[in-house]
Amino acid sequence: MPINEGNIYHHFQPIFSLKDKKRIGYEGLLRSNDFTNPELFFQQAIINKQLFQLDTLSVYKALKTFRTNESNEKLFLNIFPSTIFNHGFSDFLNKLATEKLLSNQNITFELSEVETVRDLDQLKERIDTLRSYGISIAFDDVGKGKAYIQDIIELDPEYIKLDRYFSKDLHLSEKKQAFIYLILEYCRRYDISVILEGIETIKDLEIAQSLSIPLGQGYLLGRPQLLTNYASVSNG
Secondary structure, eight states: OOOOGGGEEEEEEEEEETTTOOEEEEEEEEEESSOSSHHHHHHHHHHTTOHHHHHHHHHHHHHHHHTTOOSOOEEEEEEOHHHHHSTTHHHHHHHHHHTTSSTTOEEEEEEETTSOOOOHHHHHHHHHHHHHTTOEEEEEEETSSSOOHHHHHHHOOSEEEEOHHHHTTGGGOHHHHHHHHHHHHHHHHTTOEEEEOOOOSHHHHHHHHHTTOOEEOSTTTOOOBOGGGGTTOOOO
């Protein structure tokens, strides 16, 4: 089944500094007129052996859309590890560079732990290549599944995104607060920024701020929507 490029677009969810409530950027989230649930879209692409095609097309369209944003804010985009391992990925990066979609854009690729990476040395080489193009790395959904500890230690991501598990009822859980504190101590020492996902209540936001979590994302702070809808929304 061919992927219909015309039916693919993106919503953008804002990411904020929790200290001063300033918007620092967005996460670009794939949407499709063919699938109401984006996860089903990716599952179908995996079944049809079209994941690389869909993943790179999503990145390409998001970069083209975001290029119209003149605020120099950060753009976070999800990408599967298998995509950056694919033999065609180097050509894809060259295409992005040739079309100047990587210049003057502050881009971070979010690697999800949905796929298990067995060869960390090879992944490190690919990440080094991405950084040579000016692309930063985030580990997404940290705490959702298998331990990310070895990956964080070996690969030095610029960001880690704590799964919404940690933000849900954060104000009620001393254990979650204590665990986040330990993560923050490590990340401060090694210059890694922490983003807490899934913030949905004032009480959980206040605890996140009291823990000095630097960045946050969630429905309380802003829902995903078309980038044009943010044109009249100012920081602060």
